[in-house]
Amino acid sequence: MKEKLDILLLDDEAIVGNRLKPALKKVGCDVELFEDPKKALNRIREKKFDIVITDIMMPSVNGIQILEEVRKKSDITKVIIITGYATVALAREAMDKGAFDMIAKPFTPDNLRSVIAKAADSLGYKKIIAKA
Amino acid sequence: MTNTLEFKSSFINNSEKKTALDTEGRDLLARPRFSLRLHLLLVFILFSFLSMAIIIGSVIAISSIDKKMHFVQTSERYLFEIAQARRWEKNYFLYDTNLEDAVQSAGNAKTFLSQNLKKFITVLSAEETAGMIEHLEKYRSLLQDLQDLTVLKKNGIENTEKKNKIETSLRKHGAEMVKVAAALVYKEQNSMNAMLHLIQRIPIYCFAVVLLLTIFLARFLVKRLIRPLNLLIESTQRIAKGDFSPVPPICKYRGEFTAVEVAINQMCRELKSREVAMVESHKLRAIGTLTAGVAHELNNPLNNIMLTAHAMLEDHNNLSEDGLLEMINDLINEADKSRSIIRNLLDFSRESESVSEPLDLGALVGETIKLTLNQAKVSGVKIETQIQPDLPRIRGDKQQLKQVFLNLILNALDAVEKEGNIKINVKKADSPKFLAVQVEDNGCGIPSHILPNIFDPFFTTKGPGKGTGLGLSVSHGIITMHRGQISIETEEGKYTRFTVTLPFRTVPAVLNKT
Incomplete structure (x- = not known):
């Protein structure tokens, strides 16, 4: 088994990535950062990530499309959706389409880390849970 | 003499009964009284005198x-x-x-x-x-x-x-x-x-005179009766269109119609106050629509602040000075962003009296578009804006006009599918001394059978709970108040173009820039 989780983090706000990348590295994750959803899509088609974290409202491509694209590529990848304005309809749609969890802005790095820990748990990474 | 007495006493009565009468109402009632009843009485007296004169004349002639x-x-x-x-x-x-x-x-x-x-x-x-x-x-x-x-x-x-x-x-x-x-x-x-x-x-002469007199008096009475009625009908039609200014005095003197006028004026006042309430409720609804977008907009900077603050909390020992400075700047910028979002929302929702001030129409439309940009981003709609430079200023109420353009843009957003297009144009209108704002979408268009109703209050094509049906009605009222016009061109399934024309001030814009 790998020592580190492969994570793709997509948010059109640069600050989100800049702050989260070090926060996630601390708990033993390899994080690839994207601001442009189209570039992220290309990367998703190339590589199977353990976890994809994506904002839902972005210009041109939205989080649901990312989710669908991830599902096409891999069944085991966990998708965590970040949303700025959570509605029941949106949550249902995301869950129906196989999202692992949703996290509403504003959140703390620990909020995200505990969701990631849960995802890692279901993927079988005991080590990360211990660290978190 | 009796007339003035009667007028005085009934004036006192009226003012006691309706202390809440407005000035127009009081002005209407303060005029000298010359009622239809008095008209009829005078006509009757005239005819009595005439027939008496005829009888006396005949008696004199026969006795002679x-x-x-x-x-x-x-x-x-x-x-x-x-x-x-x-x-x-x-x-x-x-x-x-x-x-x-x-x-x-x-x-x-x-x-x-x-x-x-x-x-x-x-x-x-x-x-x-x-x-x-x-x-x-x-x-x-x-x-x-x-x-x-x-x-x-x-x-x-x-x-x-x-x-x-x-x-x-x-x-x-x-x-x-x-x-x-x-x-x-x-x-x-x-x-x-x-x-x-x-x-x-x-008898032949008398008959001719009486006939002529009857025709004249009948015409006179009909005029006194029909003309006010027609004027009242005109007024009610005008009121139906949303112009709630008081009815002008239809007769020179006070009479039976004065009571009707006073009643209509009172109705206008009530309608006006109701309309204000309606506009307010519509504004609240529009704010509700905006809130979804604004919440998202606001949560972004808030999230950035939160993440940055936590990062600082966790790593403050290992951070370089540059890294720390960057984070602090991020905090300040994000806080600024939040402030301007909230200010925009407040600008729109602020309870405001109608204030007329010189306005840069292009800038005003630009600010309004900003309010909707996030909504557009969510629905994946592209907004193209073209604002002709150096347009003369118009005079009007900033908040009200913003509301009009916001209504039009939100309607356009509702009309277009995903990946739709909204074009907003601010330019000189075809008619001189007018500016035009066009809001065009390539959405579903408006079916011709509902076209005549779209400016009616409470008319909506949106589902229950989604639209108040007041947007265009209120917008129409606001534009009319600004002596402008709002018109629509549409083709079902292709496009809808709303054009608002507003008169600009003839004073050179340079002088107004203070």
Whole structure:
């Protein structure tokens, strides 16, 4: 088994990535950062990530499309959706389409880390849970 | 006099009853009273006077004819008596008989004349009457002389010369006497005939006058009744279109219609206040629509602040000075972003009275578009903006106009599918002294059968709970208030283009830039 989780983090706000990348590295994750959803899509088609974290409202491509694209590529990848304005309809749609969890802005790095820990748990990474 | 008294007392009554009356209402009621009832009363009185005059005139005419008839009879009697005297006189000269009778008849005539002297004097002049009397007296005295001669003759004294002389004189005066009397009869008969003729005509003249008067008065009354009604109908139509300004006074004086006017004005005031409430509720609804977008917008900077703050908390020991500075700057920038988002929302929702100020229409439209950008981003709609530079300023209420353009853009957003397009154009209008704002979408268009209703209050094509149906109605009201126009071109399934035209100020823009 790998020592580190492969994570793709997509948010059109640069600050989100800049702050989260070090926060996630601390708990033993390899994080690839994207601001442009189209570039992220290309990367998703190339590589199977353990976890994809994506904002839902972005210009041109939205989080649901990312989710669908991830599902096409891999069944085991966990998708965590970040949303700025959570509605029941949106949550249902995301869950129906196989999202692992949703996290509403504003959140703390620990909020995200505990969701990631849960995802890692279901993927079988005991080590990360211990660290978190 | 009674009018002013009545006006005073009813004014006091009214002001006691409706203390809440507005100034227009009070002005309307403060005018002198001239009611329809008074109109009718005056017409009725006029007609009564007219018919009374006609009756009195006829009575006078008939009694004067009666008098004339009597006079004609009198003069005929007189004529008969003198004619009789003359017949006896003739007999006397032919057969030497009836002289006594002639004297008798002349005496009768004399008595009759002196009995009816007053009547003769009213018809003839004093000289004529005197002439008549003189001739009669002369005639009588000649007959007397003749009688004296007859007495002498019986006694054997014959005076043929004197008799002949008397005869000539007698004939002359007799003829004169008869002539005057006959002329008198003839004249009176003529005058009586003329009067009868006139009396025959009088009903026709009266009928014509009454007919003309009736037509005139009927027209007058109809005008007094129909004109206010028409004006009221016009006013109600105007009110139905959303112009709630008070009804102008329709009659010069206070009357039955004043009460209607006062009532309509009160209704307008109520409607106006309701409309304000309606606009407010619509604004709240629009804020609700905006909130989804704004919440997302606001959560982003908030999230950034939170993440940055936590990062600082976790790593403050290992951070370089540059890293720390970067984070602090991020915090400040994100806080700024949040502030401007909230300010924009507050700007729109602020309770504001209508304020007219010089406005840069392009900038105003730009600010409004900013409010909707996030909504557009969510729906994946592209907004293209074209604002002609150096446009003259308009005058108007910033918040209200923002609301109009926000309504139009939100409608356009609703109309387009994902990946739709909204074009917003601010430019000089085709008509001089007007600016135009066009909001065009390539959405579903508006079916022609609902086109006439789209500006009606509460008309909506959106599902229950989604639209108030007030957006366009309120927008229409606001634009009309700004002396502008709002028009629409649409083709089902292709596009919808709303054009708002607003008059600009003629003062050069440079002077307004303060």
